[in-house]
Amino acid sequence: MSLYRTELRRLAKRRFSRWMTVLGLLVLATVMIGVFFSNQKIDASALAKAERQAEQQYQEQVRWSEQERLACERAKTDGTVDPNRFPADCSVITPPPREAIESRWFLPSTFDFRENFGFTLLPFAAILALVGFVVGASFVGAEWSTGGMMNLLLWRPKRLTVLLAKLSALLTGVLAVALPAAVLWFGGFWLVAVYRGSTEKVTSGVWQSFALTGLRGIVLALLMATVGFALASLGRHTAMALGGAIAVMVVGQFGLAILLDMAGVRFAEAWLLPTYAVAWMQKKVTLEDWEACNATFTGECRPATFDVTWQQSSVLLGVGLVVILGAALWAMRRRDIS
Amino acid sequence: MPAVLEIEGLRKTYKSRRRGTRNALDGFDMRVEAGQVHGFLGPNGSGKTTTLRTLLGLIRPNGGRMALLGHEVPAALPTVAGQVGAIVESPQFFPHFSARDTLSLLAGAGDVPATRIDEVLELVGLRDRAGERVKTYSLGMKQRLAVASALLKNPKLLILDEPANGLDPGGIREMRTLMRNLAESGMTVVLSSHILGEIQLICDSVTIISLGRRVAFGPVEQVLAQHSSGAVRVRLEAVTDLPVATEALTGAEIRVTGHPDHLMLTGVDKPATVTRLLAERGLYVSELAPVAVDLESVFLELTATAPVPGQHRQVDQSATVGGAGQPGATGGGWGA
Known part of the structure; x- marks a missing residue:
């Protein structure tokens, strides 16, 4: 227990942990402030203004179609009609029906909590996961590269206990930041909705869905922190984790995506990790193959689809975690420390 | 202990x-x-x-x-x-x-x-x-x-x-x-x-x-x-007597190395032997001192890492117990 408390103190004392956490929280705050200022509350005057703008655009369409119809008839009379510009029958040039131009198109952006909040949980989880990964990698990587781990093992010669105590301290730290951040995120966007949008139709079921998505986001951050920690411990350097992540993203994702695209593989995104991260957060990602046509009874051609569910994601992420963490623990137990 | x-x-x-x-x-x-x-x-x-x-x-x-x-x-x-x-x-x-x-x-x-x-x-x-x-x-x-x-x-x-x-x-x-x-x-x-x-x-x-x-x-x-050479340094009152002293000591099967102002002797069991042999020839000793070894020279000898002019010793070039041409094991007070 003393080792765990000491590692918590070490994590809190490290400047890199502090600054990365502050940076992550600042980015989250910037997103929230940006959403606040780019949205407005819709009141009667905003609705009336939108109605006026829709009517104005309709009138412009009426004028323009009238001009075009007259130009068409003139060209027919003069015998200089351009078949590429005008139809054979000038009377078909008519304005769109009034209802085709909707007033909601002219409404300013507004934050509907029920409709929009769920989308904000994806960047929330992504930023926390990134901070967790980098802090996790640095926490153990710097210890290895500066000799701190060796010093610690001279004091506590139980390798797995030391590594797991460090990991526990890291996860506690990530949780200690992520939980209050999540509460602030929920509360902050509720206030954004109150002052710059709408909080209508937010039922207990909606809250439950958001809470579960937020929980999955925090689990994703914990998982990424563990992966960063394990990779840096395997390579005994922070750069191992960061380099590994960059290599996976550049070679394993962009490169693979290009290769799959060139090979014409169906549902290529199913081979890419971000798809599973998004599926984990959004419960389901539906991939579409526009090369295939599934005819409906109306004769419509619909693309073939492939669903990636959060359950599939959880299996993939779980297996990945077990393999990487298992390798780090095995290496810690077996390898010489010099 | x-x-x-x-x-x-x-x-x-x-x-x-x-x-x-x-x-x-x-x-x-x-x-x-x-x-x-x-x-x-x-x-x-x-x-x-x-x-x-x-x-x-x-x-x-x-x-x-x-x-x-x-x-x-x-x-x-x-x-x-x-x-x-x-x-x-x-x-x-x-x-x-x-x-x-x-x-x-x-x-x-x-x-x-x-x-x-x-x-x-x-x-x-x-x-x-x-x-x-x-x-x-x-x-x-x-x-x-x-x-x-x-x-x-x-x-x-x-x-x-x-x-x-x-x-x-x-x-x-x-x-x-x-x-x-x-x-x-x-x-x-x-x-x-x-x-x-x-x-x-x-x-x-x-x-x-x-x-x-x-x-x-x-x-x-x-x-x-254990690594002392048993060497003894001898100085006489008169440097001109060194050749006579060399002759006397060599005759007693003591190995002598001559230097301009002193002699280095090896194979001396007792320093008293030296004073007796020289006194018999009427030669009087002004210094008779066993040459002490220090840890550095013992270390260099045992590990065969003393620098040799013109050679660049590599890291792993040193001696081990019983190695060919290398010093043998040195016994100590703890056995084994």
Whole structure:
């Protein structure tokens, strides 16, 4: 227990942990402030203004179609009609029906909590996961590269206990930041909705869905922190984790995506990790193959689809975690420390 | 006296597809008794640090037996670690923490009371600089911090790898005094160092390792005596008498090497023989002195690492026990 408390103190004392956490929280705050200022509350005057703008655009369409119809008839009379510009029958040039131009198109952006909040949980989880990964990698990587781990093992010669105590301290730290951040995120966007949008139709079921998505986001951050920690411990350097992540993203994702695209593989995104991260957060990602046509009874051609569910994601992420963490623990137990 | 540290037949082999197999430790033995300051000597790459790392559980041995404070290690390391303070190789600390933070975190991990931190900072002379970041420290200050970290547990056995490295002359003397004081207080100290003069001054006993094997061990005086050449330097009142003296001594089967102002004799059983032989010829001795060896010359002889003009010795070029053309094993006071 003393080792765990000491590692918590070490994590809190490290400047890199502090600054990365502050940076992550600042980015989250910037997103929230940006959403606040780019949205407005819709009141009667905003609705009336939108109605006026829709009517104005309709009138412009009426004028323009009238001009075009007259130009068409003139060209027919003069015998200089351009078949590429005008139809054979000038009377078909008519304005769109009034209802085709909707007033909601002219409404300013507004934050509907029920409709929009769920989308904000994806960047929330992504930023926390990134901070967790980098802090996790640095926490153990710097210890290895500066000799701190060796010093610690001279004091506590139980390798797995030391590594797991460090990991526990890291996860506690990530949780200690992520939980209050999540509460602030929920509360902050509720206030954004109150002052710059709408909080209508937010039922207990909606809250439950958001809470579960937020929980999955925090689990994703914990998982990424563990992966960063394990990779840096395997390579005994922070750069191992960061380099590994960059290599996976550049070679394993962009490169693979290009290769799959060139090979014409169906549902290529199913081979890419971000798809599973998004599926984990959004419960389901539906991939579409526009090369295939599934005819409906109306004769419509619909693309073939492939669903990636959060359950599939959880299996993939779980297996990945077990393999990487298992390798780090095995290496810690077996390898010489010099 | 009970043994605080025992190593028998320790082996560590590194295998590489490219470089083949290398025996870093090849049946190494070592024994340190309680309350001693013990010097652990060896050329670069001889296996000193590998031995210490293996003993402290950082490296897995391929064979042999080790015990610390009467407990078999590495199995009992968690039990004895609280009584063993160690620094291995150069001092390494997280550069952005202060010395106090560094010691505080170690004390926390080892359940050592926080009051001990100020005691060790005072002891190593870092009290007034304890709040500064380690990255601003000189090598000598880092070395002091390393010693402080090893002393933090108030250990029964202190293992220090090159503790005087980077210290100024005053610091070296302070470290020497500290080691002696610690030994007098009952702590056993194992020192690995290349400053052989220091080792000779402060150590009660030594172990010399070369190419992963012990080549000498025992009390310092005993090791020196065993490698003393038995040479005697003779000066006469008149330098012009040296040829006559040479003739007289050679006739008595004493090997004589002439020098402009003195003679060097070897194969002398008793110095009195020399005075008697010369007195018989009417020659009077102004100096008759046995030539003492120091630890450095013994070390260079045993490890075959003395510099040879025109040659560039490579790291692994040193002697091992029983090697062809190399010095034989040196017996010590502990048998085995």
